[in-house]
Amino acid sequence: MELKGPRGAAGGGLKGVDRHAPPTRCAVITPQVTKRGARAGADRRSPEARLEEAVGLAAAIDLDVVYKGLVLISEVKPATYIGSGKVEEIAGIVAAEEVGLVFVDAALSPVQQRNLEKAWSAKVVDRTALILEIFGSRARTKEGTLQVELAHLNYQRSRLVRSWTHLERQRGGFGFLGGPGETQIEADRRQIGERIIRIERELEQVKRTRALHRTSRKRVPYPVVALVGYTNAGKSTLFNRLTQAEVMAQDLLFATLDPTLRAVDLPHGTRVILSDTVGFISELPTQLVAAFRATLEEVIEADVILHVRDISHPDTDAQAADVKDVLTELGIDVEAGGRLVEVWNKIDILPEAEREQLLNTAARAEPEARPELVSALTGEGAPALLDRIEAHVTAGRTLLSVTLAAEDGEGLGWLYRHGEVLERESGADGHVVVSLRILPERVDLVKRRFGAAQVRGED
Template sequence: MIISLESEMARVRSTSRAESGKRDRAILVNVTNGFADDAAESMAEFEELAVSADVVVLDKIIQRRKQIDPRSVLGRGKLEELLIRSMRLGADMIIFDTELTPAQVRILSEATDLKVLDRPQLILDIFAQRASSREGKVQVELAQLKYLLPRLVIGQNSAFSRLAGGIGGRGPGETKLETDRRRVRDRIAQLEKQVDALGRQRNERRKKRAQRELPMISLVGYTNAGKSTLLNALTQSEVYAEKKMFATLDPTSRRLRLPIDQEVIINDTVGFIRDLPETLVAAFRATLEEISDSDLLVHVVDASNPRAIQQINSVDAILKELDLNSIPQLVALNKADVASGDVIEQIRREVMLDKNTECVAISAIRRETLRPLAERIGDRVALVERSAVVI
């Protein structure tokens, strides 16, 4: 029976491996002591993150517990079940939908030969894949090293030595994961100086734009809400846009002529997500500070997403953390062509109740729906300019 089981497991692994090629293969795990619906929604978003990182998702496991196990997150029985499942499916890694402590990673890694990753590492890996500019690469490497420094264990046999390649270990910082703590700290200090220098350069560019006295509009919102698509539609540009999380890392600025014959600068910014790693927020702070000079924030929302309200709240929380919540906002309910009228109206009511902010329903892929948004932007810009004159 054991020989037969091993043969069947080997057959399944070889077949699955051939189908997925060289892509990383993972089992996603969510452990919660909350409501089942919340856990299911969180897992759905977590799977989107994994797919965006080019991971083959073999299985998803949700465990509800009265109390999260402080040692291994999962209970012993569930952990054994997970390990057997991973062997049968031929998984390369297990990814947890939470941030793991160094002790938890060590305990989980001692129980299996697979990579053990958490949610922040998955997000950092997506950023590493997307970073193309010098500034983006520096910021991602800084975030990677800051995250890994307290988890770094010297020695080839450490649990973290498995992170040296692939998901969780690629990107500008991948060759430094096995260096000692002193060298990592030195590298972090060097990168922080580079980020500061790049921030000063960005500041100079902002000053030059300000001298032109053109109002500045920034598109903000949850990742994959359609900000880049909207920028392309409004300005007839060809900024890279893809239906993947964090497709945009580097801010892009374009000129836009409004219906009132007023020119403005419109910025596309990096998308937000709930539980964004603190190291990533810190590293990208210089980039996100560009939003601080905005006269208006257009908060782009994917109205077709069942988690739209939660996503709005997550974006507002990050804006508050960055001290950007005082800038006037206009909410653009995107993808209105696939969301029902009742859903649009419900989101509109909740936004008005919570934020007292005007909402405009649009579809970024249908330019005829964008004129009302452009008109509202023009009204807000004119209001800001009149206020400036009064002052």
């Protein structure tokens, strides 16, 4: 596998994977700390599930996984993370399987990475590096590529910039998977620092543009509904189901990176903006949490948040806890009854008995905390979910009836811009009666525009 780098050190982004090159043979190693020093949240899922997720991460970047293994350790070794005996054992496997890259599903220090590369005579990447590479291969918009590059540069700088090269000379994507043959140039902290400053300025401009777009949507006003969830939970498939769009949806970790927005008309005419966002994952690198905050602002500002869960996954509870950790870090209230609605997806692949049990569990829940059971693939449960969304976004809005002259096209357009028009009827006297739903604070605005006598509330 060969990943194309940015177009020169001053700009550009990943061009994608070279499909003509043979995939890199990869070994996946998941260390499991059995005593003190275990990673926060690691006990939420089984070691086997963590290993399978690591294999999925490697597959998401088109690596050819020829070996996978758990390594149980009592404590983290400062020099090599895992014990010397295991290092030697894996060295034999790497040689026998002709492995070109070893993915260690942990946060390695620069010293640990360098020592393991010497011991195994192969490229070694840790969890942060691999996720950065995946994100780089998925980014399509200017914002996405800038965010990936910013996270990458911060990661490199924190590691003494050991593998920084002038990007126009390197083969690899961002220096992680380039392989032998790269021209290594000594790190230049000043160059990286200047590039970080330029990217941050560009991202600030992107953020301002997105803020203007959000302000425009609020003036319309269209409520925003954001899809969040663990990676590969089926968010993009559900997004496509609800919007009839064709967003990339694959059985692949991090298939979606850049946020996608589409307008959706709900069953009773309410229009909302649906936002598909990047998937979350356990132990998301801190560089990415910071770099992708602009993307997640769509979630922070959303009127309704749909937490999509793969309810068929054996670690669905652990995945849900990881998502809520990130949402809490973003300052979002994850308690039931607020703007967060749980959507239990993939019920179509559950055994009948388990499916019935979940339906009973949902039916017994309090209405505001009740999960919605759906199959994004078959469409089952989608109508009920749309009704639930509409109930959320219209709660607290005031129903008004406004009478205006038939020739007052300007006034009719004003009502469409400032409220949610539900119905309009032509009266026998030539007037038009418009029923609309509007925010309570805008009622006086309507009365001033059309006169209090022409506006009345509806039950």
